[in-house]
Amino acid sequence: MKIAKILVALLTLVICKRSTQAENILGIFSYTFSTPYKVVIPYIKALVHNGHNVTIISSISFLPDIDNVRHIRVGALDRLREIVLTFDHSEWSNSKWKESLVSCKFHYNMSHAILSDSGVQSLLQDKSEHFDMIVVEPTHTDALIGFAVHFNASLVGLSTFGFSWLTDHLAGNSAPSVYKPVKPLGYSYGNSLLDKWNNWIYIAEEWMIDRLLILPGQVELFTQFFHLPSSLLLERRTSYSLMMINTHFSLGRVRSNVPNVIEVAGLHMAEPSEPLEPELLDFVNGAEHGVIYFSMGMEILTAWLPKTMKQKMLQTFSQLKQRVVWKHDVHTMPNKSDNVYLTSLAPQRQLLEHPNMKLFITNGGLLSTIESIYSGVPMLGMPIYFDQFDNVERMVKVGIARKLDINNPTEEQLMSNIKELLENPIYTLKAKEMSKRFRDQPTSPIESAIWWTEYVLRHKGAPHMRMTDQDMAFVPYYKLNIFSVLFSRIAFSAFVVLLVCIIVVNFLLKEFQRNAETPSVLYPSN
Template sequence: MKTAQVFVALFTLVLYTRSTQSENILGIFSYTFGTPYKVVKPYFEALVHNGHNVTIISSKELLPDIENVRHIRVAGLDRIIEHVMNFDYSDCLYSKWKESLVASSFHYNMSHAILSDSGVQSLLQDKSEHFDMIVVEPTYSDALIGFAEHFSASLVGLSTFGSSWLTDHLAGNSAPSIYRPIQPMGYSQGDSLLDKWNNWIYISEEWLIDRLLILPGQLELFTRYFQLPTSRLLERRTSYSLMMINQHFSLGRVRSNVPNVIEVAGMHMAEPSEPLEPELLDFVNGAEHGVIYFSMGMEILNRWLPKNMEQKMMQTFAQLKQRVVWKHEEHTMVNKSDNVFLSPMASQRQLLDHPNMKLFITHGGLLSTTEAAHSGVPMLALPIYFDQFDNVERMLKMGVARKLDINTLTVELLTNNIKELLQNPIYALKAKELSTRFRDQPTTALERAIWWTEYVLRHKGAPHMRMTDHDMAFVPYYKLNILSILFGRIAFSGLVVLFACIFAINFFLKEFQKIAEAPSVFYTSI
């Protein structure tokens, strides 16, 4: 009996050891801003907690040290970041091709900074190094896929900006019905035939941008640093084992995902939020008529905003009975009214969760809209670039937000929209309903991300999760091959009939011409 118990205990121990076997995971991120690292950090902390060996290649400044993680810091990324922060975006914010040219240069420089770094090169040249999985941001960083090829590792994408046609294409989800643009400016939200045609042209244009502007530079870096033919990158970039996207169907985008696409919106909220500073907390607690929070995100500096915008915002806030917390890089401002509190970096989640919070004035960034949805706070959106327009449109459709153009702002427009959002109870009601739906999930986003990551590790890349190109190719998926046969036969039959008719008409015309030209049998001379 004791022998049997010992055997069972040993068998259980073996199973437990195998189920928690540590793997070597390499994360490579070339972000130019700090916001995406808010998603990255808790994910890798959880992997380390589960016993995996994690190495992360990143900038020196933006990602804090994670305990028990080997960090390879790339100083070149920080120099690019400094250039980005001082770059004048005014000429390219409203031109997709200009913005894409700038993006192409940035992404090339970031991939080059990583691949040329001495620490990274040491990693690549060390024959003892081994990795089971490579985790990258999938959009516009294709040269970094070479790490998966170099180490013969499975490839995982962590898309902190949500999804687009490109992430779906890379994941093997090639059904055009779910395609979304990379840069939403100019993309139609309508459902008419003209809107669909416009969007098809728009996506085709982005495909050209990817092929003509972005990919050539990434291919050049791939062949230079990994000494492999371009065909290997073109094959590998569409072989992602897992694609984690920072969104959720309850936030207004229902998708037909393939099995290897996992929604993880809210994963960044697994990190504990910083408490409010005492002075700010007292200011918020004492708000008899509620609080409005105004923030344009972590990266958008007030000096980048249109001239006189600050003055218009301050004039508007001065008329309100609500208190306003303004995320601003300065601690003071000329003509600041008493109901305004300036804070360079207030704890946004703590503010949004506060019972006195009534309205969030935001740029519409993905993390900000997700946090507002989680807290059930209505929004007044002032989108500026990239995915913000798309995020805001989803909030508008769900009835939890209103939108204004920062270039046409007036005090009257701001005041009227703020009052509408505060006084019309439908916005607060819809926001609470959205919060309830978003919170009602069987597991947290982080738990979901970790489970599927380890599933891919357990099943050696899990190729069975991915649809092949043949399964999802455009022609067979939409039965165009059958339609071509059907309509081909009809067209062939039609052509036969048409040619027969033409032949018959020509024959009879010639016969009539012969009769007309021949002497008549009834002709008699006098």
């Protein structure tokens, strides 16, 4: 009986402790496509599992209901997606500035859609609402930082697209050696001095795009909907308590992170993967020579593929002895060979982890790249936009992928690259080695993300994790202010001496000129 009472008392203490640790968390995710939500969903579920009260602002279509989570749905985000589907990608995909103008308008509309929503406005106007933490996607929707100002809450970034110079800047991670662009079109991956200067100019251009094109619109929305001075946004914009980025040092690039930057690549893999349907499983199991998986990611990309792409892929696949699983919107295709299986709902993780999988032909999306590395499968990358170029280039550099230009690949190029990846064992060997390194972590990505989130909650924003401007500013860090004072005194003294010299020389020149102009006295000759 006494033991039972002790157990009840301990259980009560545990429950009380958990309830006192429960915090109110608001997640604001303006994504108009489903892929980023794959990262968000397991994170939100884990927060709820740990007893936190979570409210989510999101689109209607792409984030399913999560038990014990309050959802505020913004229908305008779904309508924005329909507009994006009508864009002619070819008109702006090869110009950074045109792409930036489209991106600027799009992100402005995303922030406006959320802030003008009636459900969101009700949340802001309800004085009984309280949040301890605001979680946002940190890139280009800065007006949403106003929620952290409004509720006086800690600000956390969840960068589902990985890192860039901008996420580093916002997190206070001032290390130019690890910078990479937001949009890598035209960025150089060489190591020469010319490449370094080109990239410095490239990052400077993106900084101007952020400051001159994107940020003014976000500041306008911030002042309009929160009725606060713009200076508060500029201040809070660079005060993230925690920045979780969808990358990991084992994936091909080591970074020098400050303590509030946490790498959580593979966060989305906390969700269980769907099994293969019986027909597809039989097709993969019966592949005597192995399987190639071909997927270009989200459905929006289908409309952006070159018109001749489909026929070239079919011709190439028909000459292979391997079987091909092709993720496609339709289940029928003229001239399709028997070794090609079409499916619109391919469980990608299950396919990549199948022992018969030999090659992944991909657009190089970040989640697909992570899954391929986790499974140790080489890649043939054909990037289309944004981060895909950098993802593929990084995999080529570490030796587990090859790259093709999706706009004009020939059948010969397709075949030679596929054969090289299939027949040269070095690609598979390196892919397996990278998989082993990526899997070898002390905690899972989801455990790491939740632990650091709760660390910030426990320590009231954890300002001690963040490097301050004084710590990282170039001039005071290198004591250039001392040298400036020293050299300014020397310069002033030199200036005075020079000035005196000029005055003396000028005086002497005038005297010489005056004497030269005085007529000489002529004496009569004897």
